[in-house]
Amino acid sequence: MFSAQWRLCSLNSTAKFLTINSSKILGLPTSAKMSLKITNAKRIEGLDSNVWIEFTKLAADPSVVNLGQGLPDISPPIYVKEKLSKIAAIDSLNQYTRGFGHPSLVKALACLYEKFYQNQINPNKEILVTVGAYGSLFNAIQGLIDEGDEVIIIMPFYDCYEPMVRMAGATPVFIPLRSKKSLGGAWNSNEHTLRTRDVSWRMDSQRTFIILLKPHMPIKKRYINTLILIYKSFSIQKNIYCTSTEQHSWKIHKSRKAMRITTFPGMWERTITIGSAGKTFSVTGWKLGWSVGPHHLIKHLQTVQQNTIYTCATPLQEALAQALWIDIKRMDDPECYFNSLPKELEVKRDRMIHLLENLGLKPIVPDGGYFIIADVSLLDADLSGMKDSNEPYDYKFVKWMTKNKKLSAIPVSAFCNTETKLQFEKFVRFCFIKKDSTLDAAEEIIKAWTGQKS
DSSP: OOOSHHHHHTOOTTOOOOOOSSSSSTTOOHHHHHTOOOOOOGGGTTOOOOHHHHHHHHTTSTTSEEOSSOOOOSOOOHHHHHHHHHHTTOGGGGSOOOTTOOHHHHHHHHHHHHTTSSSOOOTTTSEEEESHHHHHHHHHHHHHOOTTOEEEEEESOOTTHHHHHHHTTOEEEEEEOEEOOOSSSOEEGGGEEOOHHHHHTTOOSSOEEEEEESSOTTTOOOOHHHHHHHHHHHHHOOSEEEEEEOTTTTOBSTTOOOOOGGGSTTTGGGEEEEEEHHHHHTOGGGOOEEEEOOHHHHHHHHHHHHTTTOOOOHHHHHHHHHHHHHHHTTTTSTTSHHHHHHHHHHHHHHHHHHHHHHTTOOOEEOSBSSEEEEEGGGGOOOOTTOSOTTSOHHHHHHHHHHHHHSEEOEEGGGGSOGGGHHHHTTEEEEEOOOOHHHHHHHHHHHHHHHTOOO
16 A cells, blocks of 8 residues: 555645545545535636526426427437437447547538538548537637637527636627517517627737527527628638537528528638537437538647547447438438428427417517527516516516426526626527427417417
8 A cells, every 4th residue: 555645745735636546535534535625716717607407407397398498309310210229239339439520420421511512521630520519619619719819709699608718718709689670570580680890890900719600599590691791801800710500500491591601702711610410310419519620720629629528429420420321312302301300390480489479479580490589578477476586587587487387498698698688688588399299288388378268
């Protein structure tokens, strides 16, 4: 048995963390273990709050109809599930695979994205497979952003953007989408846009990074004019990089074509495009994502990956590859999931619009994705009994609705920075990638709410 005393004495007063490959803390007595004072790393200071933890827990009650988290309860394509069940029986595919992406998967992804881009894609150098779109974004921020850099985030934004940027020591710069209320009827997501002066003045000589989400979440704007505006700003200032998170790009309604900033002249060289299996095939539990971009950018994401997660589950990657090949070969066929899912979602979207309008609301009609938001202040709910009076209106409303109406949603102000929460705190987001039975249950709640007969 070795003595720990010599090693402990070598630690100076600045040492904070000791990694030990042992199941015991060097024989220290229990009292010594309990007296250790553990402090958090400064880079995560103030980032512990999370909307998903809080509201997913509220919606876990079986009596609640969950239209909150973007969790599809529709069945994934049968061939996707069949591929996984067969692959699990192959011993060699239950072991480690290539750390930057299973060979068959990166080849399939290269073939898929070459259909949209003008250049050939090297599957081994220009694609990186990781743990969901979260993992892809984390790799990009850690690999390309330096302490002190500015990162432009368009609001409303996905809630992980700001924490990831701050953990990298960079400064988030928030630019809001502006909206014009239409004269009667439903709002439309295309009424939300960026102003030229809001974007251009941020594109200064300081190194800047911009995070795009298309279609924009939670509004699901298609970004045609927005992308052109951003591209013009890029063409003026060259010292700018872009991450385009496009995991919802397959869900553009009414057969509209998704605009991809990577296809603009000169943008491939400085853009990382992010996608995910969860949003592509409605298998969010698989947690597979990918980054596509030029090798001079991807290689830095690879460095982050090899020193963090290393690799992803081999059976899932092989199953995804085989499923992708099925739809790649039938891209123009109505049966292709990339074509059939948007049509299915459009029907569900229109039904959700009708349900919300029956409540007396005017939802913002999305052009893509599977979320819809509405101003719920028109319902004039009595929130006086809610415990935390300092919470934004939408937080209190969702908690009230979940408790009293057994219907859950997500507050939109969770996707805004502190200064703009007031602009969106009357809005709530509903998810409609749900089975008909789930939407039926939501309809019954709304009918009872409004006093309508079933």
